[in-house]
Amino acid sequence: MREQLHTIPVNDAFDLGGECPVCNMINELETKSIDFTMGPSYMEDDVRAETSKSGFCQKHMELLYENQNRLGLALIIKSHIDKVINDVEKLSKNNTRIPTPSLFKKQVDNSGVVAYMEDLNSSCYVCDRINGTFDRYIATIFYLYRQEEEFRKKFRECQGFCNQHYGLLYKQASRYLKADKLQDFYKQLNLLYLDNMKRVSDDLEWFINKFDYRYADEPWKNSKDALPRSMNKTNSIIK
Numbered sequence: 001m002r003e004q005l006h007t008i009p010v011n012d013a014f015d016l017g018g019e020c021p022v023c024n025m026i027n028e029l030e031t032k033s034i035d036f037t038m039g040p041s042y043m044e045d046d047v048r049a050e051t052s053k054s055g056f057c058q059k060h061m062e063l064l065y066e067n068q069n070r071l072g073l074a075l076i077i078k079s080h081i082d083k084v085i086n087d088v089e090k091l092s093k094n095n096t097r098i099p100t101p102s103l104f105k106k107q108v109d110n111s112g113v114v115a116y117m118e119d120l121n122s123s124c125y126v127c128d129r130i131n132g133t134f135d136r137y138i139a140t141i142f143y144l145y146r147q148e149e150e151f152r153k154k155f156r157e158c159q160g161f162c163n164q165h166y167g168l169l170y171k172q173a174s175r176y177l178k179a180d181k182l183q184d185f186y187k188q189l190n191l192l193y194l195d196n197m198k199r200v201s202d203d204l205e206w207f208i209n210k211f212d213y214r215y216a217d218e219p220w221k222n223s224k225d226a227l228p229r230s231m232n233k234t235n236s237i238i239k
């Protein structure tokens with residue numbers, strides 16, 4: 001079965017500009033996923049079962065709160081908390097045998113509470129939804145790069161990538177491209193990353209200069225938003 005490609009959102013993310021088109025993709029998926037979670041779907045049993053089980057990471061809980069659907073969020077969180085209470089009650093009952101303390105033996109958790117909590121604290125319903133589609137977006141980038149000169153041009157003309165997504169594209173390239181196309185991709189990717197990192201570094205330098213009274217009357221050039229753009233490059237944050 002041919003897996004689905006997402007040529008429209010991938011092209012849109014490159015057309016949007018900014019410091020990292022892959023961050024644009026995540027941003028779009030994130031907005032849709034938050035809207036879905038807080039839309040009518042939270043009343044559906046299968047969705048509620050998933051949100052109750054996974055919960056949310058810190059970032060996405062904050063975005064859900066900003067969505068302003070206070071009743072919806074309260075219902076979602078209450079179901080989640082009640083499931084966790086129930087699970088922990090069951091697990092903690094398993095821990096009736098008290099291990100003898102020993103200098104040589106490490107204390108082991110037999111109940112599974114530690115594993116359960118580690119799973120819980122690293123799971124997020126919104127992240128899961130995003131990641132499922134995001135993998136296909138990445139596959140689509142390489143598909144388009146392989147197939148379409150128009151997309152390769154768009155790729156060459158973008159403003160580079162953030163650290164995380166430069167690393168990701170570098171790592172994934174050999175899965176999708178071979179021989180000359182792969183070498184060409186690495187060359188373009190490195191060029192794009194380094195040239196644009198240097199551009200942002202120069203913008204930051206000018207931004208810093210502007211705090212010096214000797215530069216007070218000089219124009220801002222491209223540096224007025226240098227700080228948020230550099231945060232996109234280093235930490236994938238879109239302001």
Ligand SMILES: [Zn+2]
Pocket residue numbers: 020021022023024161162163164165236
């Ligand atoms: Zn990025």
Ligand SMILES: [Zn+2]
Pocket residue numbers: 056057058059060124125126127128
């Ligand atoms: Zn998350």
